[in-house]
Amino acid sequence: MRIKIAACQYPIDSLPDLTAWRNKVSALVAEAATAGASLLVFPEYASLELASLLPEAVRSDLRATLAGMQPFLPEYLALHRELAERHQVYLLAGSFPVANDGVYRNRVWLFGSDGRCGWQDKLIMTRFEREQWGIAGGEGLTLFETAIGRLGILICYDAEFPLLARALVAAGADLLLVPSCTDGWPGYHRVRIACQARALEGQCYVVQSPTVGEASWSPAVDVNRGLAGVFSPPDHGLPDDGVIALGRAGETGWALTELDLDRLRAVQTGGQVLNRRDWGEQRPVVVREIDRVVL
Numbered sequence: 001m002r003i004k005i006a007a008c009q010y011p012i013d014s015l016p017d018l019t020a021w022r023n024k025v026s027a028l029v030a031e032a033a034t035a036g037a038s039l040l041v042f043p044e045y046a047s048l049e050l051a052s053l054l055p056e057a058v059r060s061d062l063r064a065t066l067a068g069m070q071p072f073l074p075e076y077l078a079l080h081r082e083l084a085e086r087h088q089v090y091l092l093a094g095s096f097p098v099a100n101d102g103v104y105r106n107r108v109w110l111f112g113s114d115g116r117c118g119w120q121d122k123l124i125m126t127r128f129e130r131e132q133w134g135i136a137g138g139e140g141l142t143l144f145e146t147a148i149g150r151l152g153i154l155i156c157y158d159a160e161f162p163l164l165a166r167a168l169v170a171a172g173a174d175l176l177l178v179p180s181c182t183d184g185w186p187g188y189h190r191v192r193i194a195c196q197a198r199a200l201e202g203q204c205y206v207v208q209s210p211t212v213g214e215a216s217w218s219p220a221v222d223v224n225r226g227l228a229g230v231f232s233p234p235d236h237g238l239p240d241d242g243v244i245a246l247g248r249a250g251e252t253g254w255a256l257t258e259l260d261l262d263r264l265r266a267v268q269t270g271g272q273v274l275n276r277r278d279w280g281e282q283r284p285v286v287v288r289e290i291d292r293v294v295l
Contacts, residue, residue, distance in 0.1 A: 001148070001149070001260075001261045001262060002258050002259065002260050002261070003038050003039060003148045003149070003258070003259050003261065004035070004036045004037045004038055004039075004256065004257070004258050004259075005037060005038075005039050005041070005205075005207055005230055005245075005256070005257055005258070005259055006032035006035070006037035006039070006040045006041065006254045006255070006256050007041045007207050007208060007209040007228035007229065007230060007245070007247075007254065007255045008028065008032075008040070008041060008042050008043060008046075008209050008228060008253070008254055008255075009209075009210060009212045009226065009227065009228045009247045009251060009252050009253060009254075009255070010028075010042055010043050010046045010094065010209065010210070010211050010212065010252070011211075011212055011213040011224075011252045012046075012048065012049045012211050012212075012213050012214075012215040012218070012221050012224055013049050013052070013213070013215075014049070014052040014215065014217060015049060015050070015052045015053055017053065018050075018053065018072075018075065021049065021050060021053075022079055025079060025080075025083070026079070026083060028253070028254070029083045029087055029089070029091065030087065031253070031254065032089075032254050032256065033087035033088075033089050035254070035256055037089065037254070037256060038089055038090060038148055039089065039090045039091075039092075039148060039151075039207075040089055040090070040091045040092065040254075041092045041177050041179060041207050041209040042091075042092055042093055042094035042179060042209055043094050043095075043179045043180055043181055043209040043210050043211045043226075044094065044095045044106070044108075044122075044155055044156045044179040044180050044181040044210075044211065045094065045095055045097075045106070045181040045211060045220070045221055046093075046094020046095070046179075046211060047069070047072070047076055047093075047094050047095065047096040047097075048065075048069075048097075048215075048218060048220055048221045049215065049221075050069060050072045050076070051065050051068065051069060051218055051220070052215070052217060052218070053072075054068040054069075056217075059217060059218060060217070060218075060219060061219075062132060062133050062134075062219050062220060063133075063134060065218070065219075065220060066097050066099070066104050066133070066134070066135075067099070069096070069097060070098075070099050073096060073098065076093070076096060077093070077109065077117075080093040080109065080111050081111050081115055081117060083111075084111035084112060084113055084115070085111075085113060085114070085115050087113075088113040089113060090110065090111065090112055090113065090146060090148065090151075091110070091111045092108055092109070092110050092111075092153070092177055092179065092209075093108060093109045093110075093111065094108070094179060094211075095107060095108045095122070095155060095179055095181075096108075097135060103136045104134065104135045104136065105121045105122070105135065105136055105137070105138055106121065106122040106125075106129065106135055106138075106155060107119050107120070107121050107122075107138075108120055108153060108155060108179055110144055110151070110153070110177075112146065118142060118144055119142075120138070120141070120142050120153040120155065121137070121138025121139070121155075122135075122137060122138060122155035122156065122157070122158055123137050123138050123139075123140075123141070123155075123158050123164065124137055124157055124158055124161060124164075125137050125157070126156075126157050133220065141164065141167055141168055143168055143171045143172060143173055149174045149175055149261055150171075150172045150173050150174055150175070151173065151175050151176075151177060152165070152168030152169075152171075152173040152175070152176050152177070153176070153177045153178075153179075154168075154176055154177070154178050154198075155178070155179055155180075156178065156179065156180040156181060156182070156191055157191070158178075159176075159178045159180075159191055159194040159195055159198060159206075159208075160190060160191065160194040162197065162198065162201060165198040165201065165202055166201070166202065166279065168202075169201075169202035169203075169204055169276060173202070173204060174204050174205065174261055174264060174265070175204060175205045175206075175207065175259075176195075176198060176199075176202070176204055176205070176206045176207070177206075177207050177209075178191065178194075178195050178206060178207065178208045178209070179208075179209050180208055180209065180210045180211075180226060181210065181211045181221060181224065181226075182210065182211075182224070182225055182226055183221075183222070183223045183224065183225065184223065184225050185225050187225070188210065188225050188226040188227065191208065191210075191226075192208060192226075192227070192229060195208045195229065195231050196231045196242050196243075199231040199232055199233050199242055200233050200234070200242065200275060201275050201276075201279065202233075202275070202276055203233045203235075203264070203267055203268045203271065203274075203275055203276040204233070204264070204276075205230065205231070205232055205244075205259050205264060206230070206231045206232075207229075207230050207231075208226075208227075208228060208229045208230075208231070209228050210224070210225075210226025210227065210228060211224040211226065212224050212225065212226055212252060213252070227246055227247040227248070227249060227255075228245075228246070228247035228254070228255035229243065229245065229246045229247065229255065230243075230244040230245040230246075230255065230257050230259070231243060231244060232244050232259075232264070233267060233271070233275070235267045235271040235272050235273070236266070236267055236270075236271055236272065237260075237263050237266070237267070238263065238264075238267065244257050244259070245257035
């Protein structure tokens, strides 16, 4: 089975009104759907550009921004659901800081073409999220059964922890989605290297979608650096470097590519190496002192 993937390099803009945001997202989704994409991935904290519609005193304050964002949530979800149904695609909406019993969590929603959706919270917070912003981690992982395969989601920093990805792969995931938001190239490369490592370890496809551009009006997403990418294990019939598609610096829009799930599964069972299978062959660690040198 072949599926076409669209990963967005999403610019954080200052919006004049809510209509401008609707038009922007709608045009992007229509563009990818017209190009034949069946799965569209938006980045972590793409929703934060809505904070540009808040009064300056609110949007310039980290904690006040979280509270100020909540009235936008129903419209945010409704638009993405409508677009997924209209264009008959799977659509991963950019993450939104959601309030629940006085606690904020960083959440994404995966919408299907029939209007149904599921969600995934970010599990492990960065220092900025935990220490300055006050966002808490979620509690578990979800594997999504879809018509285009089994999907797992690791939000940005979560991709840097191999046991999270391993749990999804062990449950049957062939595709991991990594929406990201990083304020510098070192942060981007940490997440990208993690994505490629997870693709190698799990013999799966990994899709990264980042925010890009500058938003000086926001203390949360003031600087955004990254490239959209789609990665695979380097093996038979797949790229030698594991890079299937990669966006260009300074550009916005979609990185589009086609993925062959049958080829991936052939690698999982008959590749040059079998990382997915061999992960379980662990060895004990023995602690010894160095008491002499044998020459």
